[in-house]
Amino acid sequence: MSQSNQQPNQEPTQPNNESPASNHTHHSKTKREKVEFSINKDDDNIPVAKYAKPLNKDKKAKKKKGKVFKFFVTLGVVIASLLLIAIITLVVLLFMGKNSMLSDNENASKNITVPSSVQKVDDDYIVHDGHKYKYNKDVTTILFAGIDKETNQHREGVVGTGGQADSIFVLSLNTNTGKYTMYNVSRDSMVDVNICDTAGNFKGTERMQICLAHSYGDGGDTSNDNLKRSVSRLFFGIPVNAYMSVDLDVIPILNDAVGGVNVNVIEDLSSYDPALKKGANVTLKGEQAEIYVRSRDVSGGVEQNELRMERQKSYIDSFINQTIQLTKKDPMTPLNLYNSISDYCKTDIDTAKITYLSSLFVTNGFSSDENIVKVPGKAVMGEKYAEYNVDNDKFFEEILNTYYTRVD
Numbered sequence: 001m002s003q004s005n006q007q008p009n010q011e012p013t014q015p016n017n018e019s020p021a022s023n024h025t026h027h028s029k030t031k032r033e034k035v036e037f038s039i040n041k042d043d044d045n046i047p048v049a050k051y052a053k054p055l056n057k058d059k060k061a062k063k064k065k066g067k068v069f070k071f072f073v074t075l076g077v078v079i080a081s082l083l084l085i086a087i088i089t090l091v092v093l094l095f096m097g098k099n100s101m102l103s104d105n106e107n108a109s110k111n112i113t114v115p116s117s118v119q120k121v122d123d124d125y126i127v128h129d130g131h132k133y134k135y136n137k138d139v140t141t142i143l144f145a146g147i148d149k150e151t152n153q154h155r156e157g158v159v160g161t162g163g164q165a166d167s168i169f170v171l172s173l174n175t176n177t178g179k180y181t182m183y184n185v186s187r188d189s190m191v192d193v194n195i196c197d198t199a200g201n202f203k204g205t206e207r208m209q210i211c212l213a214h215s216y217g218d219g220g221d222t223s224n225d226n227l228k229r230s231v232s233r234l235f236f237g238i239p240v241n242a243y244m245s246v247d248l249d250v251i252p253i254l255n256d257a258v259g260g261v262n263v264n265v266i267e268d269l270s271s272y273d274p275a276l277k278k279g280a281n282v283t284l285k286g287e288q289a290e291i292y293v294r295s296r297d298v299s300g301g302v303e304q305n306e307l308r309m310e311r312q313k314s315y316i317d318s319f320i321n322q323t324i325q326l327t328k329k330d331p332m333t334p335l336n337l338y339n340s341i342s343d344y345c346k347t348d349i350d351t352a353k354i355t356y357l358s359s360l361f362v363t364n365g366f367s368s369d370e371n372i373v374k375v376p377g378k379a380v381m382g383e384k385y386a387e388y389n390v391d392n393d394k395f396f397e398e399i400l401n402t403y404y405t406r407v408d
Contacts, residue, residue: 098175098356101140104239109135111237115392126404128396133404142171142349142357143231143243145224146251146293147214162223165214166248166294167312170231170240172402178360181402184313184374187211188305188388191234194226209385210234214245220346234375234390238403244347248294255289257340258322263314267307269295289315302379302386313372327358334358373398 110123112135119127124135146167168185192205193213200222213230217223228240255261260283269276272291276282284292293315296308327333334354338345349357376398377390 100350100353101142101173101175101241101356102138104241105137105140108137108237108239111239113237115396117393118396125407128400131406132408133400134407136174136403136405138176139172139174139403140241141235141238142173143224143228143240143245144169144171145214145227145243145245146248147219147245149219149247149249162215162217162219163247164211165227165245166211168210168227168231169316170235173357173360174402175360178363180360180371181398182316182372183398184309184372185210185231185234186305186309186375186377186379186388188302188379188386189234189375189377189390190387191230191390193230209387224346236396236399238399242347242349242353244345244349246341246346247344248290250341250344251290251293252286253340253344254319254337255284256286257337258319258326260285261289261315261319261322263292263311263318265292266310266314284315302381305386305388306379309374313374317372331358 107123112120114120114126117128121127121132126133126135145165147163148166149163164187166187168187170183170185171180172183173180187209189210190207191210191213193208193210193216195203195206195216197203200218210227210230213227214223217226224243224245227245228243232238232240262281262283265276265278265280265282268278269291272295273288276288276292282288293312294308296304323333323337330336334357335351338354375390376394377388379386379388381387
């Protein structure tokens, strides 16, 4: 058989695995571009070649976007966690504040006395004008007092020289509804006051001006406790849940801390400051505020303190309204104000109580026409000093509106 058509044996051709591009890369001294490899296959799915190609730029972009996304997710989690902590802290403070403001109220009604015109049914219920009322344990009472320590006899820490309570305001606050009343108490109100000797030993009670209750103490807790006790007696035995007393020297500090307080001058004080003419509208600054709040002509008779109380009422109303507006913009305003006067202040109102009270004031606002009430009574001249005799029947009508709920 002829072998002429037989082809000679040939060695299989080896694929050239190096392309010009790869040779160029191999010999180049420049920085190599990051690459990924791809495999070419023949019809029988057998690898026949491998070549390099640049890394997909879209993958780089996706990786970069992925890192940015993770950063913002982490940042969001951190911010959310901080907000959650802040909210929890606020809720805890509000809860603690409310509970502490009502701690003395559970059995308070047992010690409440009533005028002869009121019938006390039991510890919680009374009958007045044919209607039945229940004592509201959710109303808290806070004492605010401005202390005059410029008396010649005042010595800090010495019993009996604690300074007189020249201004007394009692805040009654319904913690459920936010409704509140501030009672303006005359410094000359006659009430039983605990007296003691210079060693602090209790010597009994004596009927005198309520402003003197603070002086029977050391200027600190004992003075304020004695004033709280006398205020409670004036309020028919209702407990005072908290107090804050300040030296009256802080008036300019507080006044300027809220940007000045605007008032319509209701009594001519031009002999102290030419700008303080009756009827003038003035934004009080610095010492002007102290003049407006504290000035009193002691030679002008028993009505002089009544006129000063009216000025104090108008000033406090304007001051609180301005403070509320600032608090709406900056919730830290009450704490900042407290910090500004802490060196001049004695109080048992802590951060939880301040937070809770601030939330109620901001929510419900403030109006002197509806909320500041003068304790009813009559100013007379005593043997030596002015005296203010409280009208208990009329005053208890106010107490009914504030501390009791009609149930029939």
